Amino acid sequence: MLFKKRKQYATGIEIGTSKICVVIAEVSEKCPFKVLGVGQSVSSGVRKGVIFNTEATIAEVRAAVADAENLANVSIGEVCVGITGGHIKSAFSVGEHMLESADGRVTEEDREDALKNAIECPPKEISESVLVLHRIKQQPLLDGQLEEPGLNARGRILTQPLYWIYGNRNQIWEPIKILQDLCLEPKYPVFNGFAASIALMDAEQRKKGGLIIDLGAGTTEFAFTHGGCIRYAGSLSIGGDHVSNDLALGLKLEIGVAENLKTFHGRAICDPQAKNALLPFKTPNGENKSVRFDYFQIIMELRLKEIFQIIRETLAEAGLQLGPDQGVMLCGGGACIQMISSLASSVFQAQSWPFCLNHLDGICDSLKKPEFATPIGLARYCASKMSRKTGGPLANVFSLKGLTGKRKERE
Amino acid sequence: MIEINPESQVSSNNVFEDKLNALVLGVGGAGAKIVNTLSLSACEGLEYIVLDSDVQSLRQVTHCETRQIGKKILRGFGTGASREVAQSIAEAEKDELRKLVGRYSLLYLIAGFGGGLGGGVAPVIAELAAEEGVFVIAISIFPFFCEGTDRSMRATRSQDEMTVHAHLHISLPNELLALQANENANFVELYESSNRMISDAVEGLWLSFFCPGPLALDLGLLRSTFGFREGKCVGTLAVASATGDSRVESLWETLLAHPWLKKGSLLRSAGTVLALFIGKDGFSLGDAEAFQRRIASENPGAKIMLGACTPAEFNSDELRIVLITHPRRTVRNEEKPAPIYGDKELVSLNEVSREMLEKKRPPTRNVPPPPALTNSQIDLLKSQMPYSGGRSKRGYNDPNQGFLDLKITSVGRFDQCEKTYYKNQPIDVPTYSRLGYILD
Numbered sequence: 106m107l108f109k110k111r112k113q114y115a116t117g118i119e120i121g122t123s124k125i126c127v128v129i130a131e132v133s134e135k136c137p138f139k140v141l142g143v144g145q146s147v148s149s150g151v152r153k154g155v156i157f158n159t160e161a162t163i164a165e166v167r168a169a170v171a172d173a174e175n176l177a178n179v180s181i182g183e184v185c186v187g188i189t190g191g192h193i194k195s196a197f198s199v200g201e202h203m204l205e206s207a208d209g210r211v212t213e214e215d216r217e218d219a220l221k222n223a224i225e226c227p228p229k230e231i232s233e234s235v236l237v238l239h240r241i242k243q244q245p246l247l248d249g250q251l252e253e254p255g256l257n258a259r260g261r262i263l264t265q266p267l268y269w270i271y272g273n274r275n276q277i278w279e280p281i282k283i284l285q286d287l288c289l290e291p292k293y294p295v296f297n298g299f300a301a302s303i304a305l306m307d308a309e310q311r312k313k314g315g316l317i318i319d320l321g322a323g324t325t326e327f328a329f330t331h332g333g334c335i336r337y338a339g340s341l342s343i344g345g346d347h348v349s350n351d352l353a354l355g356l357k358l359e360i361g362v363a364e365n366l367k368t369f370h371g372r373a374i375c376d377p378q379a380k381n382a383l384l385p386f387k388t389p390n391g392e393n394k395s396v397r398f399d400y401f402q403i404i405m406e407l408r409l410k411e412i413f414q415i416i417r418e419t420l421a422e423a424g425l426q427l428g429p430d431q432g433v434m435l436c437g438g439g440a441c442i443q444m445i446s447s448l449a450s451s452v453f454q455a456q457s458w459p460f461c462l463n464h465l466d467g468i469c470d471s472l473k474k475p476e477f478a479t480p481i482g483l484a485r486y487c488a489s490k491m492s493r494k495t496g497g498p499l500a501n502v503f504s505l506k507g508l509t510g511k512r513k514e515r516e
Numbered sequence: 517m518i519e520i521n522p523e524s525q526v527s528s529n530n531v532f533e534d535k536l537n538a539l540v541l542g543v544g545g546a547g548a549k550i551v552n553t554l555s556l557s558a559c560e561g562l563e564y565i566v567l568d569s570d571v572q573s574l575r576q577v578t579h580c581e582t583r584q585i586g587k588k589i590l591r592g593f594g595t596g597a598s599r600e601v602a603q604s605i606a607e608a609e610k611d612e613l614r615k616l617v618g619r620y621s622l623l624y625l626i627a628g629f630g631g632g633l634g635g636g637v638a639p640v641i642a643e644l645a646a647e648e649g650v651f652v653i654a655i656s657i658f659p660f661f662c663e664g665t666d667r668s669m670r671a672t673r674s675q676d677e678m679t680v681h682a683h684l685h686i687s688l689p690n691e692l693l694a695l696q697a698n699e700n701a702n703f704v705e706l707y708e709s710s711n712r713m714i715s716d717a718v719e720g721l722w723l724s725f726f727c728p729g730p731l732a733l734d735l736g737l738l739r740s741t742f743g744f745r746e747g748k749c750v751g752t753l754a755v756a757s758a759t760g761d762s763r764v765e766s767l768w769e770t771l772l773a774h775p776w777l778k779k780g781s782l783l784r785s786a787g788t789v790l791a792l793f794i795g796k797d798g799f800s801l802g803d804a805e806a807f808q809r810r811i812a813s814e815n816p817g818a819k820i821m822l823g824a825c826t827p828a829e830f831n832s833d834e835l836r837i838v839l840i841t842h843p844r845r846t847v848r849n850e851e852k853p854a855p856i857y858g859d860k861e862l863v864s865l866n867e868v869s870r871e872m873l874e875k876k877r878p879p880t881r882n883v884p885p886p887p888a889l890t891n892s893q894i895d896l897l898k899s900q901m902p903y904s905g906g907r908s909k910r911g912y913n914d915p916n917q918g919f920l921d922l923k924i925t926s927v928g929r930f931d932q933c934e935k936t937y938y939k940n941q942p943i944d945v946p947t948y949s950r951l952g953y954i955l956d
Contacts, residue, residue, distance in 0.1 A: 152933050191936060342936040343943055350928040351946040355955055360929055400955050407947040415938055 113491050114141070114179050116289075117483025118166065119187040119297065120280050122151045122323025122346060123438065125165050126480040127173040129181055130467065132488045139467030140484070143477065144173030153342040154190040154324035156279045163283050170287065185293040185487035186280050187300055187479055188238060189324045191342035192273040196228035197243075200265045209259040211247060219245065219265035228269055236277045238296050241268040244332050270296050270338055295486050297479050298326030298338045303489075304462065304482030305434050306330060314431045315458065318416065318449065319479055320439025322346050326479075327416050329425055337423050341415060345439050348408045355404045356396045362388060366401065373409050373448040375402040409445065413452035427455035434458040436478035536735070538622035538722060542566045543638045545573045545594070546628020546657050548582075553711040554626075555580035559722050562624075565616070567641075569605065569633055570594040583616070585609060585637065595632030599670055602636025613641055618648035622725070622735060624718055625652055625682065627674075630659035630667035635674030642681035651739055653721065654682035655714060655753075658689035679750055684742040686840065687750045688714070692775040713776075716755040720838035724792045724823045731804065733792060733823025741788060741821065742842065751786075751842040752776050759833045764803050767837050768810050777841065784814050786841035793824040795835040803835075900952050 113132040119125065127144040146169040150158030174180060200223025204215055224240065231237065244251055247260040277294055284291040301319045302311070314331035322345045328338040345367070352363035366386055379402055383395040420426065427433065433449045433456070440446075440460055450457040462473040468481065540562055542551030548566040555564035556579055564580035571592035574582045584592070586605035595601045606613060617623055623645045627634035634656075642652045656675060659667045679685045693706050724733045754774040758766035772780040783789065789811055793804070804822055811820050889897070927935075927944040936943040941950065948955065 153936065155934075341938075346929065347944070350930060350944075351948065354926065354928050354946050355948055397955075403953065404946070404948050404955075407951060407953070411943075411947045 114177070114181055114183075115484050115487035115491055116173075116181040116184045117187070117300070117480045117485070117487055118170070118184055118280075118284065118291075119300075119480040119483060120151060120156065120162065120166065120283075121148055121187075121189075121321055122154055122344065123321070124148050124476075125162075125169045126477065127166075127169045128472075128477070128480040128484040129173045129177040129179060130481075130484040130488055131179075132491055136467055137492065138485055138488045140469065140472060140481065141179060142173045142175070142177030143472060143480070144169040144171065144176065146172070152323060153344075153346075154321070154340070155192075155276055156283070159279070159283060162280075163286060166283055167287055170289070181289065183290045183292045183487060183491065184284055185295055185300075185483045185490070186284055186291045187297040187483050188272060188277050188280065188294045189297040189321070189326055189340050190272065190276055191324070191340060192276050193238075193270065193296060193326075193338075193340040194230065194235075194272065195268060195270045195338055196230050198223050198226050198228050198267045198269060200224070200226060200267065202263045202265070204261055204263060209261065211258045211260065211263055215263050216245065216265070219263045220267070223265045223267035231269065231271060234274055235271045236274040236294075237269055237271045238277070238294055239268075239270040239299060239335075241270070241335050242266075243268055243334055243336070268335065268337075270299070272296075293487055293490055295483055296326070296328075296338060296340075297321075297324075297483075298328035298340065299335065300482030300486055301326065301436050301479045302328040302330055302335060302482070303485050304478045305436060305460070308333075310432075310458070314428065316416075316420075316427060316431070316433045316453065316455075318413075318433065318435050318437075320345065320412070320435060320437040320442075320445070322438060325412055325416070325437075325439075329420060331425075331431075337420060337425055339416075339419060341412065343412050343415070348405055348439075351404045351408050352401065356400060358396065359389070362386060366396075367405065367442075370398075370401070371405055372402050372443045373406060373445040374451075375399065375406050405442070406448070409439075409442070409448055410452060413449055417453055427453050429455075432456040432458040434460060436460055436475040438476045440475035536561065536621050536725060537619075538562050538624065538725075539617060539620040540564045540624040540626065540718060541617065541641065543625065543627040543641065544568060544631055544634025545570065546631070547626045547634055547638070548573050548577050549707070550626050550628075550657075550711050550714055552577045552579055553708075554715045554718060557715060557719065559719055562718075562722055563620075567633075567637065569602075585613075585633070595636065597630075597632045597667075597670070599632060599636040599674060602633045603640060605633075606637040606640035610640070610644065613637075614644045614648060617641060617645040617650055620645075620650055622722075623650045623652045624721075625654040625678075626656075626714070626718075627654075628657040628659070629671035629674040629678075630663060631670070635670055639674060639677035639681055642678055646681050646683065651735055652682040652684070654678050654685045655717075656685065656687050657710070658687055658691070660690045675750060683739065684840070684842070685750050686717075686753050688752065688776055692778065713753075713755045716757075716836065717753050717838050717840075720755070720792050720794050720836065721840075723794055723827050724825045729793075729823070729825035730801070731793070731822050731824040733790075733821065733825075737821070738790075741790075741819075751788075751840055752782055753841070754839045755836065756839070757834055757836045759835070763833075763835045764806055767835060768807070771837070771839055777839070780814065782841050782843075783811070783839070786815055786818050786843060788819045788821065788842040789815070790821045790840040790842070791823070792838040792840075793822070793835060794827065794838065795824070796826050796828075807837075899954075901954070 115130045115132050117128045125146050125148045128140055129142045131139045131141050146165045148162070148165055150156055150161035150165065156162050170181070200219045200221065202215055202219035202222055204211060206212055220242065243266040246264040247258055248262055281291045281294060297319055298317065302317045305317055306315065311330050312333045317328045319326040323342070324344050325341045329336050349360060349363045349367050352358060352367060353360045366384065370384060379398040382398040384398040384401055385393060385395040387393055433453050435445060435449060446457040446459070460475050462468055462478065462481065472481065538561060540551055540554055542548045545568065548568050551564050551566050566574065566577045566580060566582045567585055568574050569584065569586040569590045571584065574584060589605055625638055625642055627638035629635040638654065642654055645652050656678060658671050675687060688710065690706065690710070693710055725735055754771055754777045756767050756770035756774065758770065760766065771777060771783065777783050791807065804824065808820055808822060811818060930944040933944070
């Protein structure tokens, strides 16, 4: 049986720079994935995606979990926690295997051997100080050519590329320890960009390929998919907080005022009609003030454009570029900024896919918002792991057993 | 020994009614050796006494009277280069010292500074003597460079104290002798030449008071010229001898090349010049006028005092000059000009040492000068500045203000965070600022 008879609850927890979000979903035979409740709290102990104040974060996570449990009326156990920060890096490794069958056809054992070879030859960046989050199988190559999807292909050497996503060991363990202190079972640490791609891309989009960008407050994660798997992923320590900071410094505003103006009047592309216009606002003291609206928009556009340009340059250095039928999808709090999709489209020279979670069942309309994309993706990842017969990576303290053996559902 | 004509007494303008007597007092080891040498050619009316605490040093003085100081405290040893110990000994034996020097009308106080006893006791003796109405001429020897900075600093402090109390303080740096001497010259030769010059000077000064001569120079005149208390400085002296017809020119050339006059620079900068001519017949008024003109040409603003005496024992052909220069009268609080270093003007050891003591720590030499910009460069930089026009209170609009390449920009809320860089660019700095956007 695919699922156990009793209900299981998959939980995704995202510990972000501006907020902590907990999503509890039910995993059962009738409905593989149904969101029962969402809990949120303000995050004050995280900067640029990295926890610096453990005590404050523990209290805030506890509050968010309590909210979610109260709403879902369940008590959670296994948890999938989102990992982010500028320390997240990625690298490739390649495993090669000489085909052993006499007719030169590729067998299942050949694929497993090639994968095993790729796992046993990690990139040189993998050391004691890093922790591997994901090892994502790429499309295998047969004699240097992309292998046909079916079996029974013929050749001599099967090459299996493997894409590793890893990060600083201490910084990855920090949120896990916090959840362990709260008597939760953080079994699956997942890169936030990975989770966002799970939530946002359906099978067709994933196969076609595209770029997912999660514009958060402290960090921006991105994941480039092609051929049904993630080809490149990364995290930048730049986010919406930088936009607010730029506004505060450029327009001499308090950071809270800048944050509010960005939320209500933020715009990613300058409006030509805003030249010399004034944007009125009220200070916390009750004073009526105003700022130049065109300057406001210029500052925002420059920063947001820079973020997209950095992502584009990073992908270009990896030899990747969005094709004509590939698109960009934005999520996170930054996706709510006006004209942000147009800006991304102009920078990446590709179509912009609108944010959509309609392909996922069990999510009410109120949760189909960009800021919930990552925690929903985390919960979904947790649900997919729980649906398998063997446990996830955390069950064996990050051993390699989970990735070998039977052919797994493509991630 | 030179006989003094009893008829050639000092003029009736002398302040003192009693018989004029003078004491040559050598204090400390250096003073003992010098006075021991001076006493070999003793002058009538001059008494020679050596004062020291070191018994060994006193035993080497064979030609004059010796006095031991600090017998109970030091028990026959030296002060160990401690001025404070020497001063305390002098303070303890103040009454005996006052009695020693108080009965004279003129005191030649000779000491080497930099050690212990000479620099510590001599200024106290000068003070006691001045209180008793004695005219004090102090001759201090400044140590060599190679004797170390500690010694030089001690010597400078002693020199300052002596200048306060002595009426005429002459400082003779040994280093100036060394500069002129041969590299292979040893200390004995240097000291001998120095002692000879000091002996001639002491003798010449004393003779000018006793011996008749065409130009009188009495103690009263010295007192009125050098006896003021405020703005006293350290002078120097030079002794030269010449014979022949062009002896005045020879004397002048010798003086201009004299090490203690720093090759004439101290003569040119002097406020008061005292020239004592010692010779037999043949020193004419024309010689005096010629010499006076030469001094005036070198130093038009100097006060020139000429004296001449004709002792009987002198060669008829020899003309000796004792030149004492005294700097211009300055108030003690005035800042002295910085010494000039270079080949042309030798720097006084005394001035260097004082400057070393008073000099403030110089600023770092690693700060480069601001770049010189052309007008077009200034305009270009102004256009690139993030602030313009209304931000004048920050001084950004000053066209003459230099512009550093390194700009320290606040990153607001990320000041306390770990900084984020992309391709060596600080990403936390606002984008508009890094791209040079100007916001009015």
